[in-house]
């Protein structure tokens with residue numbers, strides 16, 4: 001498990017490589033119930049920079065564990081730099097997940113912040129080193145199985161997790177030249193309305209730098225006008241009522 005000192009050494013590396021300045025982490029909390037890494041908005045709002053890490057991360061190689069830190073550091077950077085407070089919740093759930101995924105993948109594949117990889121570039125994924133193409137395949141499989149699961153249960157949490165997978169995939173394809181085309185090819189068989197909205201999201205990411213993505217993300221949440229979605233909508237939707 002990383003000590004606070006080791007984490008803050010990684011903060012220095014992160015700033016040096018990404019040119020994204022973030023504050024030092026003040027506290028690290030380990031637990032078995034957290035996702036691999038987590039920052040809480042309630043902490044960040046108070047300018048408390050705490051990092052929650054899953055203690056099982058130790059089963060992964062050190063480089064992968066550090067990539068989790070880079071992912072979370074990106075969320076901290078985005079939270080601080082998101083100027084539109086009313087949009088923040090959507091921004092963090094959408095654009096910031098894309099950014100965090102992209103930077104995590106850049107760190108894992110050892111390319112700089114603007115270079116491209118190929119589909120054969122090796123990358124560590126869930127206990128093994130695989131070609132990048134395979135890594136992307138797994139990402140899109142998770143979107144598809146997430147949609148199937150949500151269609152079966154209609155539980156907001158399954159919908160939310162699926163959207164999360166989609167944002168990770170958006171970030172992961174950004175390392176490839178023509179990543180948007182790869183994305184569109186990969187979702188060509190998924191059901192509506194997911195296909196149309198994900199198409200809009202990836203197109204906006206490539207043509208407008210993701211300017212409209214928080215709103216598209218919100219629309220995707222609110223158009224599911226079914227009872228069970230209420231909790232999800234309440235959680236995310238108030239931000240756009242300007």
Ligand SMILES: [Zn+2]
Pocket residue numbers: 071075097100
């Ligand atoms: Zn994240």
